[in-house]
Amino acid sequence: MRVMVIVKATTDSEQGTLPSPELLEAMGKFNEQLIEAGILAPGGGDGLKPSSAGKRVAFSGPDRRVVDGPFAATDELVAGFWLWTVKDMDEAVAWVMRCPNPMPGPSEIEIRPLYEMADFQ
Template sequence: MRFMMIVRATEDSEAGVLPSAEQLDAMMRYNMELARAGVLLAADGLHPSSGAIRISYPEPGGKAKITDGPFTEAKELIAGYTLIEVKTREEAIEWAKRMPDPHGFGAGQIELRQVFEPTDLTQDPQAQAKQYEMREHIQRQNP
C-alpha cells in the first residue's frame, strides 16, 4: 500500500521562507529513518505557488485554461510531500505521526492519503498490466 503524506502550505512557506537548519536536519533524520526501513519512495518540498501554473478544464472536451500563480488560501496548497509504501494503513499512520512538524512552530499539518493501485482502478487484467508495466519502466529509469 502506498500513502502520500501531504504537507500543507502556510503563509510563510508561500512567502518563500525556507526551513531553518534545525528543521531541515530533523526532516533529513526522519527521511533517513524511512529510507533505512525500506518504506520511502520519495520526499520533496515544493516551491511557493507564486511560480506555479494551474491548468483547468472548464468543460468536457473544452480548451485548457492556464492560470499563473500565486494562488490564494495557503492552507489549501501543498508545501511538500512524502511518499511511502507500507503493509497497512495503521503502519502509514504510525510513520506520519513521527514526522517532525514540517514548519517548526506548531502550525504544521499533514494529510495522509492512500494512493490508488492498478487493482483499485480497474478489474481489466490488461489495463492493470499496462499500469504495472509503466511503474516498472519508471523504476528502471530512476534506480
Template sequence: MRFMVITKATAESEAGVLPATEDFDTMGTFIQELVDAGVLLAADGLQPSAKGARIYFDGDTKTVVDGPFTETKELVGGYYLIEAKSLEECVEWFKRCPIQRPGAGTRTNIEIRQVFQAEDFGENFTAEQREAVEKRHATVAETN
C-alpha cells in the same frame, strides 16, 4: 500498499521563507529513518505557488492561471511517497514527522492518501491496460 503523504503549505513557505539549518537536520533524521526502514519511495518539498501555475479545464477550453494562489491552507507544500503494510502503519510513521510549526494559533496537518493499485479497478481495467501500465512503469524506472 503505497501512500502519498501530503504536507500543507504555510504562509511562511508561500513567502519563500526557507527552513533553518536545524530544521533540515531534524527532517533529514526523520527521512533517514524512513529510508533505513525501507519504506520511503520519494520525498520532496515544493516551491511556493508564486512559481507555479494552474490549468483549468472547461470542456475543450483550457485556461492557465499563474500563481500565487490565495488559499494557503489548500496548497501542497511537499510530499512523501511510501510503501507501508497498512494505513495504520503509515499513520504511525507520520505522527513522528517533524513538520515546521506554523505561527501561533495556527494549525497545520498532513494528509495521507492511498495510491491506487491495478487490482483496485476490478474488471474495468483490462489485462491489456494493466500490461500497458506495467510497461510505462518499467520505462520510467529505466530512465530514472
C-alpha cells in the same frame, strides 16, 4: 499499500520562508529512517516552492486556460510530499506521528492512499 503523504502549505511556506538548518537536519534524519525502514525510496519526497512560482491549467471541454500563481486558500495548498510504501494506513499514521513539525508554527500532514490496479478489478 502506497500512500502520498502531503505537507499542507502555511503562510510561511507560501512566503518562501526556508526551513531552519535545525529543521532541515531533523527532516533529513527522518527521511533516512524512512529509507532504512523501506518506507521511502531515495528521492521519494520533496518540498515545493510557493504557489507564486507555479501555474495551473484549467480545463473546460477542449479549452485550456493557464492561471498564474499565487493561489488563494493557503491551507488547501501543498508545500511538500512523500510517496511511501506501507503495510496499512496505521503504519503510515505511526510514521507521520514521528515526523518533525515541517513548519515553524502549526501545520498539518495529510495521508492519502494511491489507487492500485486491484481497485479497478
